[in-house]
Amino acid sequence: MDIRLPCGVFNTRYDKDTAIFRTKERGCLIIFIIAFFICCPFIMSNTFLSILDLIFITIICVMGINTVTGYCGQLNIGQSAFMAVGAFFSGWLAKDFSLSFWLILPIATLAGGMVGGLFGLPSLRVKGLYLALFTLAAQFIIMWSFRHIPCFGGAYGLHLKEVSLGSWDLSGPRGFYPILLLSVIIAIYCSQNISRTKVGRAFVAIRDNDLAAETLGINIRAYKALAFFISGCFAGFAGCLWAYFIQFVGVEQFTLLDSVWYLGMAIVGGLGSTLGVIFGVFFMKILEQITVSWICPILVERFPNVAGETFAGISLLVYGLVIIMFLIFDPRGLVHWWNILKVSYRLHPFSY
Amino acid sequence: MMTRRLTKIVLLILMWLLITIFPFTEGWAAREILFTGTPGVTGPLADISVPQQQGTEDGIKYANEKGLFGPGIKVIFKWQDSQYKVSVTVPAFTRFVEAGTFLHFTYSTGDSDAIKHMAAKANVPTIDTGYGTSPHFPPGWCFGHATTYHETLAVLGQYWLSEWKKSGKTTPPKMGIITWDNPFGRSYEAAVPYLTAIGWEVIPQVQYCATFPIDVTSQLAALNKAGADFIVSCMVPMPWSTVLKDAERLGLKSNIKFGCLTGAFPDQVIRGAGKASIGAYVVLSERLWTETNIPVVKEVVEYAKKLRGADYKAGYCYIQAFHCALMAARATKMAAEAVGADKVDGKAIKEHGLEKIKNWDSGLAPPLTFDKNEREGSRQARVWTFVEGADPIFGGDITVKCLTPEWLSSPRIVPAEYLHLFPEAWKPAKGK
Numbered sequence: 001m002d003i004r005l006p007c008g009v010f011n012t013r014y015d016k017d018t019a020i021f022r023t024k025e026r027g028c029l030i031i032f033i034i035a036f037f038i039c040c041p042f043i044m045s046n047t048f049l050s051i052l053d054l055i056f057i058t059i060i061c062v063m064g065i066n067t068v069t070g071y072c073g074q075l076n077i078g079q080s081a082f083m084a085v086g087a088f089f090s091g092w093l094a095k096d097f098s099l100s101f102w103l104i105l106p107i108a109t110l111a112g113g114m115v116g117g118l119f120g121l122p123s124l125r126v127k128g129l130y131l132a133l134f135t136l137a138a139q140f141i142i143m144w145s146f147r148h149i150p151c152f153g154g155a156y157g158l159h160l161k162e163v164s165l166g167s168w169d170l171s172g173p174r175g176f177y178p179i180l181l182l183s184v185i186i187a188i189y190c191s192q193n194i195s196r197t198k199v200g201r202a203f204v205a206i207r208d209n210d211l212a213a214e215t216l217g218i219n220i221r222a223y224k225a226l227a228f229f230i231s232g233c234f235a236g237f238a239g240c241l242w243a244y245f246i247q248f249v250g251v252e253q254f255t256l257l258d259s260v261w262y263l264g265m266a267i268v269g270g271l272g273s274t275l276g277v278i279f280g281v282f283f284m285k286i287l288e289q290i291t292v293s294w295i296c297p298i299l300v301e302r303f304p305n306v307a308g309e310t311f312a313g314i315s316l317l318v319y320g321l322v323i324i325m326f327l328i329f330d331p332r333g334l335v336h337w338w339n340i341l342k343v344s345y346r347l348h349p350f351s352y
Numbered sequence: 353m354m355t356r357r358l359t360k361i362v363l364l365i366l367m368w369l370l371i372t373i374f375p376f377t378e379g380w381a382a383r384e385i386l387f388t389g390t391p392g393v394t395g396p397l398a399d400i401s402v403p404q405q406q407g408t409e410d411g412i413k414y415a416n417e418k419g420l421f422g423p424g425i426k427v428i429f430k431w432q433d434s435q436y437k438v439s440v441t442v443p444a445f446t447r448f449v450e451a452g453t454f455l456h457f458t459y460s461t462g463d464s465d466a467i468k469h470m471a472a473k474a475n476v477p478t479i480d481t482g483y484g485t486s487p488h489f490p491p492g493w494c495f496g497h498a499t500t501y502h503e504t505l506a507v508l509g510q511y512w513l514s515e516w517k518k519s520g521k522t523t524p525p526k527m528g529i530i531t532w533d534n535p536f537g538r539s540y541e542a543a544v545p546y547l548t549a550i551g552w553e554v555i556p557q558v559q560y561c562a563t564f565p566i567d568v569t570s571q572l573a574a575l576n577k578a579g580a581d582f583i584v585s586c587m588v589p590m591p592w593s594t595v596l597k598d599a600e601r602l603g604l605k606s607n608i609k610f611g612c613l614t615g616a617f618p619d620q621v622i623r624g625a626g627k628a629s630i631g632a633y634v635v636l637s638e639r640l641w642t643e644t645n646i647p648v649v650k651e652v653v654e655y656a657k658k659l660r661g662a663d664y665k666a667g668y669c670y671i672q673a674f675h676c677a678l679m680a681a682r683a684t685k686m687a688a689e690a691v692g693a694d695k696v697d698g699k700a701i702k703e704h705g706l707e708k709i710k711n712w713d714s715g716l717a718p719p720l721t722f723d724k725n726e727r728e729g730s731r732q733a734r735v736w737t738f739v740e741g742a743d744p745i746f747g748g749d750i751t752v753k754c755l756t757p758e759w760l761s762s763p764r765i766v767p768a769e770y771l772h773l774f775p776e777a778w779k780p781a782k783g784k
Contacts, residue, residue: 045450046449047443047446047450049446050446051443054442054443058439144533147533147534147538154538156486156489157486157535159468159469172473246438246442246466246469247469247470248465248466248468248469250462250466250535251534251535252438252462252534252535253438253462253466258437288440289443292432292433292440292444293444293447296432297432313393313394315394315433316435345357
C-alpha cells in the first residue's frame with residue numbers, strides 16, 4: 001500500500017497506479033496551480049513575471065539533469081553547455097536562415113539532444129567520476145566551439161528578433177510568459193511520463209544496479225545514450241527559450257558554474273523526482289531573489305557605513321550553505337519534506 | 353474535516369503568495385529621478401566592480417550636491433548586485449524599469465549585451481562603465497563612456513610602432529596576444545586589420561588563458577617561440593598580473609615588451625604583480641589618481657576621502673565610474689534644458705542629452721562626442737608605464753608614469769558589418 005495515498009484509495013489496476021491524477025484532490029490541486037499560473041500575467045508585475053520566466057526556463061533545463069542523473073544515475077555537470085547548444089543553434093538558424101521561432105524550437109531541441117547523446121556516448125564505457133569528467137570536458141569543448149565557429153557570432157554573440165504570432169508581440173517578460181508556461185507544462189508532463197514508462201523503469205534499474213539491469217535484459221548502452229539524448233533535448237529546448245527571452249546569446253551566459261548550480265538545484269529539490277526539480281528550482285531561485293533583491297539592499301540602507309559589497313556577498317554564502325545543509329541533513333531533498341507533510345496530513349490526528 | 357483543512361492550507365498558500373508578490377510590485381514612490389545600476393560586486397569581476405559601484409554612487413551624490421543634473425532635478429541611485437550573471441541582471445533590470453528608472457549603469461560587456469533589447473523597449477538608456485565593443489553595435493540605447501578596447505589597442509599599436517621605428521629597426525614588429533577567450537578578452541579583434549595595415553605582424557596563434565590563471569608559462573613560451581617582440585593582453589588586472597609575473601620568472605621581459613588594454617587598472621596591477629609590473633605598459637582612456645595637478649581629479653580624490661574616510665584610496669575604477677556619473681549628469685541637464693525638468697525621462701535623456709553631447713570634457717577622460725549612431729564617445733587614450741618610485745596616493749615603491757601627456761587618437765574602427773553607418777570609419781585597403 002502506498003502510504004502517500006489518502007486512506008481508502010486503492011490502486012486496483014496497473015494504469016491507476018501509474019496515473020498522473022491519482023486522486024480527485026490531486027487533480028484539483030494541479031488544475032488550481034495551472035490556473036494560478038495562467039492568471040499570473042494579470043496580477044503580477046513584470047519583475048515577478050521575469051523571475052517566473054527564468055524559473056520556468058531553469059526548470060526545463062534541470063528536468064534534463066533529473067532524467068540523466070536522477071532517473072538514470074549518470075552524472076552530468078555539463079548541462080549549461082547543452083543548453084548553449086539550443087541557444088546558439090536558435091541564434092544561428094534565425095540569423096542565417098531567417099527561420100521562425102516556431103520552427104527553430106523543435107530543431108534546437110533536437111540539436112541539444114543530438115549533442116547530448118554524442119557526449120553521452122562515453123557513458124557506454126565509463127561511469128561515476130570518470131563520466132562526470134567527460135561531461136565537464138563537454139562543457140569546455142562545446143563552449144570553445146561556439147566561441148570560434150564564426151556562424152555562432154564569436155565574441156559579439158548573436159542577437160535575435162522578438163517572437164510574434166500574427167500581430168501578437170510575444171517578447172518581454174509578459175509577452176513571452178504564455179510560451180514559457182506552456183513549455184514548462186509540456187516539459188513537466190514529458191518528464192513525469194518518462195518515469196511512468198518502460199524507458200523510465202529501465203533508467204531506474206540502471207541507476208540502482210546496472211549489472212542487475214543487464215541481467216534482466218535491459219540494453220544498458222542504448223538506455224544510457226537515450227538518457228543523455230533526452231537530457232540534451234530538455235537543455236536544447238530550454239536554451240532556445242532562453243535565447244528568445246533574452247534576445248541575445250553570448251558565451252558568457254553558459255558557464256560551468258551554472259551547470260553546477262543546476263545540479264545543486266536538482267539535489268536540493270530531490271534527485272529522481274519531477275516534483276523535486278520544481279521545488280528545487282523555485283526554492284533556489286526565490287532564495288536568490290530574496291537575498292539579492294531584498295535583504296542586501298535593506299542591509300545596505302540600514303548600515304551605510306558598511307560597504308555594500310559586504311552584504312551582497314551574503315547571497316553566495318546562503319546558496320552554498322543551503323546545498324551543504326541539504327547534502328548533510330536531507331539528501332532526499334525538498335520533495336521528501338513534501339511527502340512527509342502529505343503523509344502527516346493524511347494520518348492526522350495520528351502521529352504514525 | 354479534510355475539506356476544511358484543505359481550505360485552510362489553500363488560504364495559507366494564498367496569503368504567503370500575496371506577501372511574496374507585494375514587495376515586488378510596489379516600487380519606489382520616487383519624486384526624484386531614479387538612476388540604477390547592476391554592478392557584479394560578488395562575481396568574478398568583483399575586484400573592479402566594487403570601486404566602480406562606489407564611484408558611481410559618489411559621483412551621483414557629488415552631482416546632486418553641485419546641482420549638475422540641472423535645476424529642480426535630484427537623482428536617487430539604487431543598485432543591485434548582478435553577480436556577473438545574466439539570470440540575475442535581467443530581473444533586476446526589469447524591477448528597476450518598473451520602479452521608474454530613467455537611466456541604468458551596467459558594469460560588464462555581458463550584462464550590457466543582455467539587457468540591450470530590454471533597455472530599448474523600456475526607453476531606458478544605459479551607460480556601460482566597461483569598454484566592450486559589442487554593446488554599441490548596432491547603435492541603440494547603450495552608451496560607452498570612453499575609448500573601447502580595440503581602439504585603445506590601435507593607440508598602443510601606434511605608440512609601440514613609433515618607438516620601434518625610432519630605435520632604428522626596419523623589420524615589422526611582431527605582436528603576440530594573450531587574452532581571455534570571451535567577448536571581453538576578444539574585444540581587441542576589430543583592431544587587428546588596422547594594426548596589420550600600419551605595419552605590424554600580428555602572430556595568428558592567439559593564446560588564451562583561464563579567467564584567473566595561476567600559470568601562463570606555456571602560452572608565453574609559445575609566443576616567445578613565435579618571435580613576439582610585443583605581447584598584448586585584454587584582461588583585468590589579476591590575470592594580467594599572472595602574465596607579468598610568469599614573464600619575469602621566465603626572463604622574457606628583457607626582450608619582449610608587455611602591454612595591456614584599458615581594463616588593466618594600474619593600482620590593481622601594482623597590487624597583483626608587484627615588481628614584475630615595472631616596465632610594462634598600459635593604455636588608458638581615463639585620468640589617473642596620480643594626476644592631482646588636474647583640478648577635477650584632485651576634487652574627486654578629496655571628495656572620495658570626505659565620503660569614505662581619510663584612508664580611502666580612489667583608484668582607477670573609482671575615477672572611471674565617477675566620470676560615468678558626471679556623463680549621466682551632463683545628459684540629464686541637457687535633456688532638462690531641452691524639454692523641461694518636469695518632462696525629463698529616459699527617452700529625453702537619450703535623444704536630447706546623450707546623443708547631443710559634443711566634445712564634452714568631464715576632466716576625468718578625453719572629450720566625448722555622440723550622435724545618432726556613435727555610441728563610443730571617444731577614441732583617445734594615453735600610454736603609461738610602471739616605474740619604480742613612491743605612488744602619491746597608494747604609497748609603496750611602484751607607480752605609473754605617463755609616456756604620452758597628450759591624448760593619442762585612434763581612427764574610428766568599427767566591425768565590417770556596421771561600416772555603412774560610419775562613413776568616416778577606417779576601412780582596410782581594397783584587396784586586403
